[in-house]
């Protein structure tokens with residue numbers, strides 16, 4: 001064959017592989033590599049007649065990959081692409097790698113908001129992905145008549161690569177709606193009213209420990225003023241509590257500090273999945289890379305050991321592990337260890353970082369807004385009288401509208417899952433109509449809570465400001481000024497069949513800790529602490545990662561928690 005024909009064959013192969021990829025999105029990494037490695041070999045062999053073997057391989061592979069990538073890029077930005085009519089930056093249309101780059105900086109949620117501000121409620125954020133920030137379309141995306149979870153959930157799995165059995169995927173990473181519904185049943189049972197009472201008891205115990213530890217720090221100081229990174233203490237608390245809930249205790253970060261670097265290990269373990277979830281087929285490869293995959297493997301090992309030890313323990317108190325295992329057994333007759341492991345990891349990640357970031361943000365916004373802080377203190381003191389109690393009484397939370405308003409306002413401004421609620425039409429469904437938009441199979445949709453929550457169509461006035469009062473006003477009030485506070489666009493816990501199953505526990509936790517902190521301490525930013533550094537440090541890495549929040553704490557005159 002002539003050199004020209006061999007080169008033409010190489011180009012044709014590049015185009016054919018692109019066509020094949022178009023039909024079959026590469027998900028199995030090793031088969032993808034095999035295709036890419038083998039396809040240019042025939043032209044390379046034919047070129048050997050005209051040049052050395054090394055030279056022919058170089059030419060054949062370069063031309064093949066050049067053709068493949070050029071063809072992909074041209075197609076993605078061309079008017080024949082199914083998403084061509086949707087606006088968005090060219091870099092987003094060309095490759096998911098751009099999103100990976102943005103995510104690595106941790107400001108994906110803010111970037112997405114700037115995209116919606118510039119392009120409108122529907123933006124093309126990837127070659128085959130749209131971001132939709134339109135309240136009216138939420139039910140068709142996330143609701144009961146909506147779509148199953150999208151490919152992002154495959155890319156963020158923390159289960160070992162060797163475990164290809166989808167039966168062992170955790171609730172959150174199960175994409176098949178039937179399997180998800182089956183897995184969700186035990187979780188629903190485990191979060192029903194009666195088990196919830198048991199968890200609440202555990203939680204109040206840990207909450208009082210937190211207050212006691214912080215009190216101790218104040219009392220150690222000659223002037224009674226302690227200088228603490230409150231975000232770190234709140235993290236300690238939420239891990240200790242989730243450890244109690246998932247593994248029957250054993251973390252003791254509040255008592256001993258984070259000697260083993262558990263928090264650091266977990267945030268490193270989440271960093272890479274946060275990025276490679278956007279290129280799901282790349283996830284198993286990344287995990288296999290020695291240095292890069294090490295934190296994920298280390299966290300997996302830690303979770304495995306904890307789960308195994310809890311699995312073989314005799315149950316002393318009824319924790320989430322107990323209720324989940326019991327519910328799984330009663331539903332299916334068995335309780336496979338890998339599934340229990342996946343669920344325990346899920347509980348720790350979903351339940352700790354989320355609540356701790358909201359709690360830290362509440363402290364941040366209260367200190368930044370002294371008038372609201374004073375108003376909340378008044379409410380707390382009115383309901384839990386200083387001379388009568390040093391703890392909280394959950395039945396009285398219903399009498400605390402301002403507490404609720406403060407929590408809602410922080411969940412609105414800083415939702416801990418700020419940008420990546422992803423859904424996609426089910427394979428074989430033929431696609432899905434979302435309002436006027438036909439979503440083809442192979443296209444994914446993301447809903448960005450951070451953007452929706454700051455949209456002036458839904459929250460007005462002051463959509464970007466902390467203004468808890470908005471939750472207490474009625475939109476029908478005759479104030480003369482435009483006012484909107486649209487709860488339909490408020491989705492910090494998502495919505496529909498895959499919404500947050502832990503919401504009641506999370507809300508209880510938030511109310512308890514905030515009431516106790518406000519009840520017992522006077523808090524201010526520490527001298528020299530730059531409050532802006534807090535918001536700068538918030539990073540969207542699967543959940544909201546955070547930096548230091550240095551505060552000065554002084555004990556208020558109340559009944560002591562100790563004794």
Ligand code: HEM
Nearest residue numbers: 171172347350351354355417492493494498500501502506
């Ligand atoms: C303020 C605290 C919390 C917030 C804002 C929050 C938010 C969320 C969101 C947005 C989702 C849905 C993700 C999606 O649709 O893609 C979710 C799912 C989930 N959350 Fe939470 N969460 C919180 C606390 C908790 C707690 C305390 C637990 C208890 C273990 C928990 C357990 C879960 C589980 C198991 C799922 C998966 C549900 C499913 O796939 O069906 N979360 N959470």
